[in-house]
Amino acid sequence: MNAYESRPWLANYPPGLSEHLDLEFGSPLEAFDAALAAAPDAPAVHYFGATLSWADLDAASDALAHALGEHGFAAGDRLGIAVQNEPAIILGLLAAWKAGGVAALISPMYKRSEFRRALDDFTPTALLILDEVHAEVADELGSIGLVVTASPLDFAGSDDLQRVFDVSRVATAGTVELLDLIGTGSRAITRHVPAPDDVAVLAPTSGTTGPPKGAKLTHRNLAFSAQAYRTWTGLELGEPILCMSPIFHVTGLVGSVMLALSLRSPLVLTHRFDAGLIFDAVRAWRPAFSVASITAYIALADHPDASPEAFESLRLRYSGGAPVLPDVAERIEERLGGMIHNVYGQTESTSPTHMVPPGVPAPVDPETGALSVGLPIFDTMARVVDERGEPLPPGNFGEIVTAGPQIAAGYWGQVDDDGSALRNGEMRTGDVGFMDAxxxxxxxxxxxxxxxASGYKIWPFEIEQVLQSHPAVLETAVVGIPDDYRGESTRAYVALQPGAEATPTELIEYCRERMAAYKYPREVEIVGALPRSATGKLLRRELR
Structure with missing residues (x-):
């Protein structure tokens, strides 16, 4: 038995948590039905001063499912969904499942060519799309049978949305408006009952290393991960959930929507992330939980309204998508109170494979200075392996490999061969790390x-950590660049703190004094901001 098979992490589980998780629901639709039956008039979504009940969601999604059926939508067909964090995305998910189909999530931030590629990959029979996005990509849609347009203004009960985001309704041709479709009231439908292993969602991977692929997330994957969040955090039924991550990405989908369904909790939506709106939403709805990128928490900590009192109700704050530096976490905790907990996982793992227990400070590795991403959660096996796939002893660097009920069924339209990240029921994460004893x-x-560089192996994290300790540096990213002499050399891209000043020469010298000669960056470029995905992941390939 190797160090992983003995599951040493179980000794650090909080009291009351066991290794195994008994699932209450076989699908998110079962969880929705339970919430509907328990309290149909209870709040399900809060959106800019308006509240939708579980019964409201049921009637509206029935109407959308009925329209899908009238346009030939059949079991296994894909409903493309390209909206932001509005009630429309919940209706789209529910309607796709009620009609026996698959919700194919498409980023509303895609440019025309990216949108076309997503349509070619997912071949949706119908599309639910923001009117403003439709105006940009209408001639890329081809022969999709039914196109339903939604506006961010749909269902909003205040003018804060227009005030902050300056949105307005956009006229569309050849489409059906969502509000018109559901305005006729609930329609009788033949409700499909999904099997746990049916594909529920095609979720685009983050695209940090290449074009996104569609991970096939099953109803069981989603039900397991939602209950894992619920049980691990100890959230109570009905506690409000604040959605700060995009729902078209797995973190917002699972850590907000699926969790809220599992808890019968109201979900607080704000269309997109805006720090001021988040403070307003916390004051108005008193949410207990949220999961977001560390960049979102940094924006909140830097906002004039930031204070421990302002965030007092948000007692559980999780961050995923990118490593968190200990000093950054400390600064956020000073400004907002409470504690930032790490959650780790990928799109292909339906969000969490590792989490830090609530109220427990994550350990910091004394040698690398890295903050732990947590412990493997229920029913999850995690290993660190070498290039041959052999498990490495604790403390040794290698690739993190995970397996469990949350691992996706594969990639849409692709064969999972020996070169795939998904193979034999495991996820080869591509992340280098280690497990301690x-x-x-x-x-x-x-x-x-x-x-x-000249045969020396350099991890960007090492240089980034040193640069991050400079008082003028807000954030940084290091990449390898071609070098005729060394093979590769290091270039650092640095964004400075507001109002701060530092020269490239000064920052190079700062690193040279603190690092081995082969490690310190040979070039530094000052930039306004680093390129990140919608979920806060650093896009190094754009820097390269």
Whole structure:
């Protein structure tokens, strides 16, 4: 038995948590039905001063499912969904499942060519799309049978949406408006009952290393991960959930929508992230939980309204999508009170494979300075392996590999061969890290971000951590660049703190004094901001 098979992490589980999770629901639709039956008039969604009940969601999604059926939508067909964090996305998910289909999530932030590629990959029979997005991509839609347009203004009960985001309704041709469709009231439908292993969602991967792929998330995947969040955090039924992550990405989908369904809790939506609106939403609805990128928490900590009192109700705050530096976490906690907990996972793992227990400070590795991403959650096996796939002893760097009920069924339209990240029921994460002797896991870098300079191996994280300690530096990213002499060299892109000043020469010298000669960056470029995905993941490939 190796160090992983003995599951040393179980010794660090909080009292009351066991290794195994008994599922209450076989699908998110079962969870929705339970919430509907328990309290149909209870709040299900809060959106800019308006509230929708579970019964409201049921009637509106029935109407959308009925329209899908009238246009030939059949079991297994895909409903493309390209909206932001509005009630429309919940209706789209429910309607697709009620009609026996699959919700194919498409980022509303895609440009025309990206949108076309998503349509070619997912081949949706119908499309639910924001009117403003439709105006940009209408001639890319081809022969989709039914196109339903929604506006961010749909269902809003105040003018804060227009005030902050300056949105307005956009006229569309050849489409059906969502409000018109559901305005006729509930329609009788033949409700499909999904099997746990049916594909529920096609979720685009983050695209940090190449074009996004559609991970096939099953109803069982979603039900397991939602209950894992619920049980791990100890949230009570009905506690409001604040959605700060995009729902078209797995973090917002699972850590907000699926969790709210499992808890019969109202979900607080704000169309897109805006720090001021988040403070307003916390004051108005007193949410207990949220999961977001660390960049979102940084924006909240830097906002004039930031204070421990302002965030007092939000007692459980999780962050995922990118490594969190200990000093950044400390600064956020000073400004907002409470504690930032890490959650780790990928789109292909339906969000969480590792989490830090509530109220427990994550350990910091003394050698690398990395903050732990947590312990493997229920029914989850995690290993660190070498290039041959052999498990490495605790403390050794290697690739993190995970397995469990949350691992996706594969990639849409692709064969999962030996080169796939998904193979044999496991997820090859591509993340380099290690497990300590107590079962805590640490992520250091992406395996393809390793820099080889004159034969020396350099992890960008090491340089970034030193640069981050400079008082003028807000954030930084290091990449390898071609070098005729060394093979590869290091270039750092640095965004400075507001009002701060520092020169590239000063920052290079700062690193040279603190690092081995082969490690310090040979070039530094000052930039306004680093390129990130919608979920806050750093896009190093754009810097390269």
């Amino acid at each position: 107590d079962g805590w896991f640490y992520v250091i870098d992406r395996s393809n971000d390793l820099i080889n």
